[in-house]
Amino acid sequence: MTLAVDYFSGSGLPLNEAGATARAVQDAGLDGVWTIETNHEPFMPLALAAEHSDTITLGTGVAIAFARNPMTMAQLAYDLNDYSGGRFVLGIGSQIQQHIERRFSSPWSQPARRMREFVLAMHAIWASWNGGAPLDHRGEFYTHTLMNPMWDPGPSAAGRPRVVMGALGPRMVEVATEVADGMIIHPLASTTFLEQVVNPAIVRGLGLAGRERGGFSVTFPVMVATGRDEAELATASAAVRERIAFYASTPAYRPALEVHDAAHLTEPLRVLSRRGAWAEMADLIDDDLLHAFCVIAPVDRLLPEIQDRFEGLVDRICVNSVAPLPLDLIAEIARYRG
Numbered sequence: 001m002t003l004a005v006d007y008f009s010g011s012g013l014p015l016n017e018a019g020a021t022a023r024a025v026q027d028a029g030l031d032g033v034w035t036i037e038t039n040h041e042p043f044m045p046l047a048l049a050a051e052h053s054d055t056i057t058l059g060t061g062v063a064i065a066f067a068r069n070p071m072t073m074a075q076l077a078y079d080l081n082d083y084s085g086g087r088f089v090l091g092i093g094s095q096i097q098q099h100i101e102r103r104f105s106s107p108w109s110q111p112a113r114r115m116r117e118f119v120l121a122m123h124a125i126w127a128s129w130n131g132g133a134p135l136d137h138r139g140e141f142y143t144h145t146l147m148n149p150m151w152d153p154g155p156s157a158a159g160r161p162r163v164v165m166g167a168l169g170p171r172m173v174e175v176a177t178e179v180a181d182g183m184i185i186h187p188l189a190s191t192t193f194l195e196q197v198v199n200p201a202i203v204r205g206l207g208l209a210g211r212e213r214g215g216f217s218v219t220f221p222v223m224v225a226t227g228r229d230e231a232e233l234a235t236a237s238a239a240v241r242e243r244i245a246f247y248a249s250t251p252a253y254r255p256a257l258e259v260h261d262a263a264h265l266t267e268p269l270r271v272l273s274r275r276g277a278w279a280e281m282a283d284l285i286d287d288d289l290l291h292a293f294c295v296i297a298p299v300d301r302l303l304p305e306i307q308d309r310f311e312g313l314v315d316r317i318c319v320n321s322v323a324p325l326p327l328d329l330i331a332e333i334a335r336y337r338g
């Protein structure tokens with residue numbers, strides 16, 4: 001298998017599991033571990049993962065940019081990248097308006113333009129630390145003009161962290177191709193959506209930015225349902241069906257449904273989500289949609305099935321399980337890597 005294959009903790013990575021998970025992933029021969037900002041903070045587990053590994057990639061997929069500011073994000077990422085010897089990838093995303101305003105109590109406006117400037121501001125900060133350039137970022141949303149030796153960590157042998165942007169719609173993809181080292185696609189994506197929407201947008205964006213595809217990494221945390229028997233497969237599939245319903249209730253993610261003639265589901269799912277009717281929401285996701293957005297396969301067929309679907313479409317695949325996978329199951333899955 002030429003795809004890089006990582007493990008993605010689809011429900012966050014608890015601190016007390018981070019070190020053992022990183023060791024298990026590395027020992028199994030997989031390529032990386034990614035965290036997500038859901039029910040656990042995404043950066044602290046990767047510090048422990050860095051301590052208990054020495055070769056695998058460590059990434060946030062994603063950390064919420066607008067819940068922070070470019071300086072705090074830049075410092076977290078710089079320290080993790082330095083500590084891990086350059087293995088850290090900063091994956092950041094915008095989230096949607098109600099989460100930014102109501103969950104994080106942070107400002108929201110013009111997300112694509114704001115994300116573009118967020119990344120450029122971090123680059124300016126890292127340039128001041130690594131190369132001694134005066135810090136002088138003055139933008140529409142962020143201004144960073146003060147840096148003295150007390151706050152300057154100085155150059156890092158690892159350099160600056162790589163930045164990948166979470167993106168789904170064409171405008172955010174265009175921003176990622178302009179200012180980031182790559183992008184991480186939202187899990188609510190199918191091969192059809194990648195072929196018809198995402199990859200053409202990447203090609204257009206790179207052309208506008210005058211960049212080559214080879215210097216831009218595309219990561220996809222594909223939702224999976226796996227197990228050693230039919231009962232385990234059924235339990236995992238039910239959990240993914242609920243996750244798809246949750247994602248599909250968000251209007252911003254409707255484009256992923258449109259290519260499957262399922263955009264009509266967004267509004268009823270949104271109504272049910274406001275009532276907390278999670279089980280009823282899952283009932284609206286039929287088997288065709290489940291299989292479009294999820295790779296369902298027993299342990300010995302999971303990675304070959306992923307390869308068949310996504311070879312040539314993306315550069316890195318993350319095995320994204322809604323429920324954390326037991327460490328022995330991760331090792332077993334990896335044994336069947338082609």
